[in-house]
Amino acid sequence: MKVYNTLTRSKEEFVPREAGKVSFYMCGPTVYNHIHIGNARTFLSFDVIRRYLEYSGFDVTFVQNLTDVDDKIINRAKEEGSTPAEVAEYYSQAFIDVMDEIGVKEPTIRPRATQEISSMIEIIQTLIDSGHAYAIDGDVYFAVRSFPEYGRLSGRDIDQLLSGARVEVDSRKRDALDFALWKAAKPGEPAWEAPWGSGRPGWHIECSAMSERYLGTPFDIHGGGDDLVFPHHENEVAQSEACTGKPFVKYWLHGGMLTIDQEKMSKSEGNFLLLKDVLEHVRPQALRLLMLQTHYRSQFDYSVERLQEATASLERIESALRNLSWAIESYAPVAVAPNELGDKSVSWTGDLLKHIEATREQFVHHMDDDFNAAGAVSAIFELVTAGNSSVKDGIYGESHRLAVIEAHDTIVELLAVLGVDLLAKADNNEEEIPEGVVALAGKLVGFSGDIPAAAVDLLLEARNNARANKDWALADAIRDGLSELGLMIEDTPSGTRIVRK
Ligand code: AMP
Numbered sequence: 001m002k003v004y005n006t007l008t009r010s011k012e013e014f015v016p017r018e019a020g021k022v023s024f025y026m027c028g029p030t031v032y033n034h035i036h037i038g039n040a041r042t043f044l045s046f047d048v049i050r051r052y053l054e055y056s057g058f059d060v061t062f063v064q065n066l067t068d069v070d071d072k073i074i075n076r077a078k079e080e081g082s083t084p085a086e087v088a089e090y091y092s093q094a095f096i097d098v099m100d101e102i103g104v105k106e107p108t109i110r111p112r113a114t115q116e117i118s119s120m121i122e123i124i125q126t127l128i129d130s131g132h133a134y135a136i137d138g139d140v141y142f143a144v145r146s147f148p149e150y151g152r153l154s155g156r157d158i159d160q161l162l163s164g165a166r167v168e169v170d171s172r173k174r175d176a177l178d179f180a181l182w183k184a185a186k187p188g189e190p191a192w193e194a195p196w197g198s199g200r201p202g203w204h205i206e207c208s209a210m211s212e213r214y215l216g217t218p219f220d221i222h223g224g225g226d227d228l229v230f231p232h233h234e235n236e237v238a239q240s241e242a243c244t245g246k247p248f249v250k251y252w253l254h255g256g257m258l259t260i261d262q263e264k265m266s267k268s269e270g271n272f273l274l275l276k277d278v279l280e281h282v283r284p285q286a287l288r289l290l291m292l293q294t295h296y297r298s299q300f301d302y303s304v305e306r307l308q309e310a311t312a313s314l315e316r317i318e319s320a321l322r323n324l325s326w327a328i329e330s331y332a333p334v335a336v337a338p339n340e341l342g343d344k345s346v347s348w349t350g351d352l353l354k355h356i357e358a359t360r361e362q363f364v365h366h367m368d369d370d371f372n373a374a375g376a377v378s379a380i381f382e383l384v385t386a387g388n389s390s391v392k393d394g395i396y397g398e399s400h401r402l403a404v405i406e407a408h409d410t411i412v413e414l415l416a417v418l419g420v421d422l423l424a425k426a427d428n429n430e431e432e433i434p435e436g437v438v439a440l441a442g443k444l445v446g447f448s449g450d451i452p453a454a455a456v457d458l459l460l461e462a463r464n465n466a467r468a469n470k471d472w473a474l475a476d477a478i479r480d481g482l483s484e485l486g487l488m489i490e491d492t493p494s495g496t497r498i499v500r501k
């Protein structure tokens with residue numbers, strides 16, 4: 001398996017520190033608002049990476065924090081007339097709920113910054129003691145000049161950065177790039193006691209403290225959007241390595257930005273769409289399928305048209321799966337001599353088995369290449385097409401039936417590895433049959449049950465009998481009655497079924 005490492009700017013063979021285990025840290029959201037679909041893209045990308053690592057047999061410990069103390073949260077609370085803790089709690093839960101809705105797996109551990117203050121204080125104290133940080137009037141800053149590697153992750157030169165930095169408003173800092181580890185308490189703001197004075201942690205120190213506490217250093221993978229490389233991740237490296245004297249992270253993975261009209265989606269630009277609003281009219285699987293079709297490191301330009309195309313693709317997959325299920329269910333071994341089946345059974349089966357094998361190979365090949373989900377999805381699409389055409393004339397023989405079952409299950413399984421869960425939809429199929437069929441079947445064929453699917457079965461059977469008995473009036477009444485309910489009878493080589501019009 002190869003992964004692109006921002007630290008070395010190259011694709012490297014992925015070898016976790018401990019065989020079979022992966023320690024994975026992912027920056028979580030600052031919980032002051034609902035997330036937008038740009039944020040969602042990053043969380044979805046890393047969910048796919050995590051799922052694939054698990055599929056490949058790794059035991060993954062996935063830690064994702066919630067930043068629940070921050071200027072933005074404090075400001076929001078002032079605007080709303082509530083407390084920062086209330087704002088943080090509300091948007092933390094909203095985040096957890098919406099992640100669940102789009103099928104992002106729960107992290108193994110989800111630490112909250114406000115519950116981890118003592119580990120942050122410990123790191124800051126160590127940095128002060130070793131001369132990497134200094135306290136002024138209750139604020140504490142990290143001294144970037146004390147860490148010669150500063151700039152390595154983002155590929156920036158510290159001297160250029162310093163000369164390019166704006167004349168610093170805060171003249172108490174030794175260097176313009178020095179960043180806050182601790183902010184002195186202000187009246188009415190959340191604050192914790194520390195040896196250098198009460199206050200609250202800076203943003204960067206949170207991730208250093210929480211990753212160290214739950215994963216140790218170094219750990220295997222650190223993820224986030226590429227807008228976090230500088231300064232957030234650069235600062236995390238500086239704090240952690242200066243504190244422990246050990247490397248911080250083995251592989252740095254960064255996702256590309258979601259844009260609209262080529263502009264980065266962001267709250268501050270005002271060009272954002274909240275995930276929860278988009279999910280009001282789009283299925284989460286369609287949104288995921290859309291995002292899978294662009295490599296996670298590339299920029300992704302969002303548009304409604306692209307989302308509609310993805311919805312259509314999703315429906316194509318589902319309709320193909322229904323065709324396969326239908327063919328599998330309606331297949332009945334026929335009493336014909338093998339030679340009357342011709343060579344059809346053999347060729348369909350052999351072809352389909354080859355397709356399944358090729359799809360599995362291609363899937364792994366693409367995903368092993370820096371999680372190329374777009375390639376993996378197109379391999380699945382090929383199997384969808386092959387599966388569909390293999391049942392267009394029904395199923396020939398038991399070995400063909402088994403191959404079709406395998407094709408069906410392979411499509412479902414591989415999409416699930418990418419987090420596209422189609423079974424959820426299949427479970428709801430019952431609900432898609434309109435209630436009205438129960439009354440229709442009662443009126444026309446004396447149905448006395450209350451399960452719509454059973455009513456449909458009886459109607460179809462009655463119609464077939466009516467046709468066989470040349471009772472055209474009944475056959476037509478059944479067809480017309482279903483039609484009024486938006487259902488159409490389809491006669492296929494494998495039997496009769498109903499579909500939505
Ligand atoms: P924030 O709450 O701003 O720290 O963002 C949470 C996550 O969303 C981080 O991993 C960011 O890198 C990511 N993110 C923010 N804006 C975008 C965007 N437009 N496209 C993709 N990811 C983004």
Ligand code: ZN
Binds near residue numbers: 028207
């Ligand atoms: Zn972070």
